[in-house]
Amino acid sequence: MAESKNGRYAHIVGWGKYVPSKVMTNADLARIVDTNDEWIVTRTGIRERRIAGSKDTTASMGFAAAKEALERAGIRPHEVDLIIVATATPEYVFPATACLIQDALGAVNAGAFDLSAGCTGFMYAMAVGAQTIRSGAHNIVLVIGAETLSRIMDWKDRATCVLFGDGAGAVVLRVGAGSGGVLATICRSDGSGGDLLMVPGGGSKCPPSHQTIDQGLHFIKMNGREVFRFATRIMDKSAREVAACAGIDLDDVDLVIPHQANLRIIQAAARALKMPEEKFFVNLQHYGNTSSASIPIAICEAVEQGRLKPGDHCVLVGFGAGLTWAAALVKWGEPKPLHEPTRLERAYEGLLYVGAGVRSRLARGFRRVESAVGGTPLPRSIDGEKGRKTKK
Numbered sequence: 073m074a075e076s077k078n079g080r081y082a083h084i085v086g087w088g089k090y091v092p093s094k095v096m097t098n099a100d101l102a103r104i105v106d107t108n109d110e111w112i113v114t115r116t117g118i119r120e121r122r123i124a125g126s127k128d129t130t131a132s133m134g135f136a137a138a139k140e141a142l143e144r145a146g147i148r149p150h151e152v153d154l155i156i157v158a159t160a161t162p163e164y165v166f167p168a169t170a171c172l173i174q175d176a177l178g179a180v181n182a183g184a185f186d187l188s189a190g191c192t193g194f195m196y197a198m199a200v201g202a203q204t205i206r207s208g209a210h211n212i213v214l215v216i217g218a219e220t221l222s223r224i225m226d227w228k229d230r231a232t233c234v235l236f237g238d239g240a241g242a243v244v245l246r247v248g249a250g251s252g253g254v255l256a257t258i259c260r261s262d263g264s265g266g267d268l269l270m271v272p273g274g275g276s277k278c279p280p281s282h283q284t285i286d287q288g289l290h291f292i293k294m295n296g297r298e299v300f301r302f303a304t305r306i307m308d309k310s311a312r313e314v315a316a317c318a319g320i321d322l323d324d325v326d327l328v329i330p331h332q333a334n335l336r337i338i339q340a341a342a343r344a345l346k347m348p349e350e351k352f353f354v355n356l357q358h359y360g361n362t363s364s365a366s367i368p369i370a371i372c373e374a375v376e377q378g379r380l381k382p383g384d385h386c387v388l389v390g391f392g393a394g395l396t397w398a399a400a401l402v403k404w405g406e407p408k409p410l411h412e413p414t415r416l417e418r419a420y421e422g423l424l425y426v427g428a429g430v431r432s433r434l435a436r437g438f439r440r441v442e443s444a445v446g447g448t449p450l451p452r453s454i455d456g457e458k459g460r461k462t463k464k
């Protein structure tokens with residue numbers, strides 16, 4: 073997959089993140105469940121996590137991350153062809169959170185859909201986005217991972233509530249002729265392990281009812297030990313597989329950005345790959361496990377900290393509910409020379425997003441007027457003649 077037959081490559085040209093301002097430390101958690109900082113740090117490496125405020129939602133955080141990624145790429149929302157939002161905590165069952173973000177951005181030419189692959193969601197979304205670019209179907213794809221896990225967490229269950237956090241990350245993929253960007257991806261699943269990590273209630277099998285609420289079926293349920301065993305098995309396997317797919321020797325990999333679930337899982341992967349731990353990017357101490365958002369947030373921070381440089385080969389590897397797992401080998405590109413926007417350009421950018429809100433409200437209003445004035449077409453009569461009522 074590394075060499076493109078048609079000369080099209082999917083480069084990462086923009087990245088952005090949003091994390092809520094509210095910090096919840098291990099000490100804060102110890103005040104609400106029977107846990108302690110020492111247990112959480114030694115078993116997971118997590119010291120604190122961010123928790124969504126009353127105004128933060130999956131869509132609002134995804135929007136903020138996407139806006140930053142587009143601004144960094146110097147791409148305007150109307151140029152985007154496709155928006156994929158990976159999330160396990162969508163705003164609604166439907167419409168898709170991706171459509172809400174499309175509307176808020178004013179990405180008027182983009183298709184938009186959500187993708188559900190647990191914590192592996194962002195990796196799956198990136199694989200799909202990169203393939204649509206390489207195939208020639210699209211030129212610019214916005215890939216977002218956004219989660220509000222605090223809203224589906226059982227704050228009485230110490231086995232899960234200490235692990236997760238909220239946030240969002242996004243990347244912009246753009247077609248480029250030069251070899252690089254997302255060179256290879258693999259996506260795998262094993263549904264036989266679906267029961268190991270799930271939210272059992274609220275779907276069509278077990279719709280919300282007083283009973284599902286009383287039983288707490290709308291919360292995350294996890295068999296931590298089994299998920300741990302699965303994760304340690306697949307991390308090194310997937311990294312090796314994707315490197316081989318891209319034709320890159322593991323020794324030539326400069327950085328691994330793993331899903332930020334547990335430091336012990338990352339250390340086990342480093343040992344299995346015989347790679348120094350320093351080659352693994354870790355920021356889970358600050359955010360906990362943010363599911364689909366963990367890898368894009370880590371990408372942003374790896375770039376900020378100078379850990380991901382032009383020309384570097386980077387392995388991204390994720391795992392999660394499903395069970396699912398996926399990996400990508402990315403050749404990090406030359407960043408565009410930073411263009412400090414003029415005041416006029418900044419004002420124009422600001423207007424674009426205000427304009428998106430106005431456009432959305434106008435479209436709703438227009439739809440209402442159109443419906444009031446025009447009504448709906450009459451149903452086709454059973455004798456096939458459109459618009460005529462059937463005689464009795």
Ligand code: UT7
Nearest residue numbers: 106107108111115191230231234296297299300333334392
């Ligand atoms: O994105 C994928 C999402 N999921 C994961 O990545 C999770 C993968 N699994 C894990 O990270 C680990 O299995 C955990 C961190 C969840 C648990 O670590 P562990 O070393 O597997 O602990 P354990 O489940 O075997 O529990 C050990 C003990 C138990 O007590 P007993 O039965 O030995 O007396 C638990 O009740 O630790 C207890 N325990 C806690 N103690 C204090 C469980 N949670 C806590 C807690 N604080 N928060």
